Amino acid sequence: KNEVEQSPQNLTAQEGEFITINCSYSVGISALHWLQQHPGGGIVSLFMLSSGKKKHGRLIATINIQEKHSSLHITASHPRDSAVYICAVGDYGGATNKLIFGTGTLLAVQP
Amino acid sequence: GAGVSQSPRYKVAKRGQDVALRCDPISGHVSLFWYQQALGQGPEFLTYFQNEAQLDKSGLPSDRFFAERPEGSVSTLKIQRTQQEDSAVYLCASSPRYRDYEQYFGPGTRLTVT
Numbered sequence: 001k002n003e004v005e006q007s008p009q010n011l012t013a014q015e016g017e018f019i020t021i022n023c024s025y026s027v028g029i030s031a032l033h034w035l036q037q038h039p040g041g042g043i044v045s046l047f048m049l050s051s052g053k054k055k056h057g058r059l060i061a062t063i064n065i066q067e068k069h070s071s072l073h074i075t076a077s078h079p080r081d082s083a084v085y086i087c088a089v090g091d092y093g094g095a096t097n098k099l100i101f102g103t104g105t106l107l108a109v110q111p
Numbered sequence: 112g113a114g115v116s117q118s119p120r121y122k123v124a125k126r127g128q129d130v131a132l133r134c135d136p137i138s139g140h141v142s143l144f145w146y147q148q149a150l151g152q153g154p155e156f157l158t159y160f161q162n163e164a165q166l167d168k169s170g171l172p173s174d175r176f177f178a179e180r181p182e183g184s185v186s187t188l189k190i191q192r193t194q195q196e197d198s199a200v201y202l203c204a205s206s207p208r209y210r211d212y213e214q215y216f217g218p219g220t221r222l223t224v225t
Contacts, residue, residue: 004153033213033214035216041218042202042216042217042218042219043154043202043204043216044216045213045214045215045216048212048213086153086154088153088154096144096159096161096166096167097142097159097206097209097212098144098156098159098167098170099144099146099154099156099214100156101146101153101154101155102153103151103152103153104152104153
């Protein structure tokens with residue numbers, strides 16, 4: 001079983017829809033990251049959070065430490081949001097703060 | 112300002128060749144990470160540097176993989192006697208602090224071993 005699980009693996013939405021991507025993890029963490037990766041492109045960090053909720057524009061990320069669960073929400077989705085969204089956790093107690101990644105959620109927003 | 116850069120962006124190697132992949136982190140960033148991303152998968156940790164010290168190399172898949180950061184800035188990931196299973200995107204990330212801080216990713220080097 002992977003230490004970081006994401007759902008769904010693939011998601012197709014119509015422009016304007018509210019989107020939720022979920023992430024569950026089984027290890028102790030120091031922080032959780034949401035990342036965005038466009039096809040052929042590099043990875044961009046969207047959020048890093050260790051508690052509560054963060055908002056940036058149309059993106060909202062929440063985390064429940066007790067339940068070891070995080071969600072990424074996109075409001076008023078747009079075709080330019082189409083990308084792979086990756087959840088990653090920082091290794092708790094490790095000396096390196098290496099990230100353990102989920103396999104990603106491929107989001108396609110259709111006009 | 113300049114972000115993390117990697118070179119080459121694409122590399123095709125014949126099985127058995129040695130390759131060297133370069134990462135230029137953001138200036139002044141203390142931490143540097145290498146990750147390997149196979150097609151359709153999330154990245155996996157390879158190794159970590161804090162300045163010039165390689166503190167964690169637990170993710171290197173075999174002794175054919177070697178990484179260095181001799182002056183605490185530029186890093187090179189070397190793969191000897193490449194195998195087809197080494198085909199992947201190799202990502203470099205840097206971070207300004209030691210722990211619990213955002214990592215900034217480079218565009219990656221796509222390695223194809225034929």
